[in-house]
Amino acid sequence: MKDFIDLEGASGALYRFRLWREGAAHLPMAGNYVFVRPEDESVKVLAVGECNDLSQVLSRWSNGTRRGATHAFTRLNVSRGVRMAEFEDLAANHKAARLSENAG
8 A cells, every 4th residue: 555645625636645554653633534445556435534633543443434444544634624624525526434523
């Protein structure tokens, strides 16, 4: 699996995500994340999420959100407004589960 993937939102914007290697710690920072599995030459996005503390994402991974995913990728984004806009843009373009602690 590549260390970085670029995912397109419905707007056409590209968002770069970094692989979160299994067993590695993550900074407790806000951001977006995706759960994916390899598919042909790319990845299939199975879940798009956003949260205030990315270090907690893998606990969500183990709580039934895996949905067949084999890898987690994260994108740091402290600004809630920008983070939510990116989350909505990505979710609108990918037929995937939406995992948000701030959607309302």
